[in-house]
Amino acid sequence: MTPAPPKNFHTSNPETETAIDRTIPDFPAAQLSDEDKYFTHHKPPSYLPDLEDEVKEFIEYHQRNTHKRIVLVTSGGTTVPLENNTVRFIDNFSAGTRGATSAEYFLENGYAVIFLHREFSLLPYSRHYSHTTNCFLDYMTEVNNKVEINPQFADEMLIVLRKYKQAKESNSLLSIPFTTVNQYLYTLKSVSQIMEIVEKKAIFFLAAAVSDFFLPQSRMPTHKIQSQESGGKLEVNLEPVPKFLSRLVDNWAPSALIVSFKLETDNSILIKKAKNALDRYQHQLVIGNLLQTRKKEVVFVTPSGENSWIKLTDDQISKEVEIESLIIPRVIEIHTQWIENK
Numbered sequence: 437m438t439p440a441p442p443k444n445f446h447t448s449n450p451e452t453e454t455a456i457d458r459t460i461p462d463f464p465a466a467q468l469s470d471e472d473k474y475f476t477h478h479k480p481p482s483y484l485p486d487l488e489d490e491v492k493e494f495i496e497y498h499q500r501n502t503h504k505r506i507v508l509v510t511s512g513g514t515t516v517p518l519e520n521n522t523v524r525f526i527d528n529f530s531a532g533t534r535g536a537t538s539a540e541y542f543l544e545n546g547y548a549v550i551f552l553h554r555e556f557s558l559l560p561y562s563r564h565y566s567h568t569t570n571c572f573l574d575y576m577t578e579v580n581n582k583v584e585i586n587p588q589f590a591d592e593m594l595i596v597l598r599k600y601k602q603a604k605e606s607n608s609l610l611s612i613p614f615t616t617v618n619q620y621l622y623t624l625k626s627v628s629q630i631m632e633i634v635e636k637k638a639i640f641f642l643a644a645a646v647s648d649f650f651l652p653q654s655r656m657p658t659h660k661i662q663s664q665e666s667g668g669k670l671e672v673n674l675e676p677v678p679k680f681l682s683r684l685v686d687n688w689a690p691s692a693l694i695v696s697f698k699l700e701t702d703n704s705i706l707i708k709k710a711k712n713a714l715d716r717y718q719h720q721l722v723i724g725n726l727l728q729t730r731k732k733e734v735v736f737v738t739p740s741g742e743n744s745w746i747k748l749t750d751d752q753i754s755k756e757v758e759i760e761s762l763i764i765p766r767v768i769e770i771h772t773q774w775i776e777n778k
């Protein structure tokens with residue numbers, strides 16, 4: 437049989453039957469999305485250009501010298517200021533344990549880590565000592581008029597110290613801060629666009645607890661809200677924070693593996709909400725967790741429709757195994773597949 441001759445497609449002529457069809461509804465003029473509107477109506481933090489330079493330098497260093505995969509770990513809670521000269525703000529519970537701990541396991545597994553964290557929340561390595569019920573001076577003791585590490589803590593501290601030095605000397609950890617949700621959103625946008633140069637070697641591991649609501653700059657009073665002016669009451673009218681994940685996935689970092697977290701307090705809706713997030717943003721992985729049990733169990737929800745739980749056993753809990761030591765190797769496996777399959 438002789439093959440059919442190739443078809444000639446013509447794309448330059450309009451489809452004449454429908455070219456003047458008035459029954460087709462008007463195509464709406466291009467409109468700014470809520471995410472784009474957010475960035476046109478809110479000022480970037482003044483330090484952003486310097487921070488961008490640092491991030492570029494860090495990424496270029498690794499591209500030139502180490503060829504490491506790069507992960508952006510976000511960590512801690514964002515604040516929502518109620519006044520420009522901020523006396524009051526809305527905050528949330530997150531101390532940054534998930535983010536700081538995960539960053540350590542990514543470093544141990546050979547990643548370079550950009551740690552975008554709430555200023556003064558937990559940091560990789562120092563977290564073992566900074567926010568404990570012990571005062572840091574309790575880790576020390578006096579011997580012959582000199583300060584030494586209390587022998588009770590010395591062995592464990594040596595292990596942490598070596599890992600910390602290794603991360604520092606190999607220039608593998610870049611820590612950058614945020615406080616407000618506005619700073620967080622602008623920094624995430626900048627960093628993700630810069631990270632796009634490493635393409636699929638990048639992971640976004642979005643563990644920060646980002647506020648769902650905010651007060652627009654246009655409505656923010658310059659000075660401290662006065663209680664006499666509102667009859668003693670404070671009524672706060674907040675707007676929804678735009679769904680920045682869709683921008684991240686579609687525009688800012690389309691080549692990267694994107695891992696978001698879904699936090700709930702009601703067990704019966706966790707998986708449904710995690711699936712909704714995947715459907716909506718079309719990224720690669722949602723890790724679901726409940727506020728009450730987040731340190732001992734999480735669920736991986738992927739586009740394949742499978743939910744796979746990671747749960748610490750009683751034995752692991754008694755040995756103080758950190759759940760991130762199980763989460764991160766699984767995320768890295770998914771990243772490896774992502775790199776190989778793309």
Ligand code: 9Z3
Pocket residue numbers: 512529530531532533534535642643644645646647696697698699725727730
């Ligand atoms: C998380 O779900 C984190 O695992 C925690 C970690 C915040 C629970 P800690 O800092 O807690 O270790 O005490 N992070 C994401 C929370 C979040 O804001 N997710 C957004 C959402 O649920 C999507 S990006 O809509």
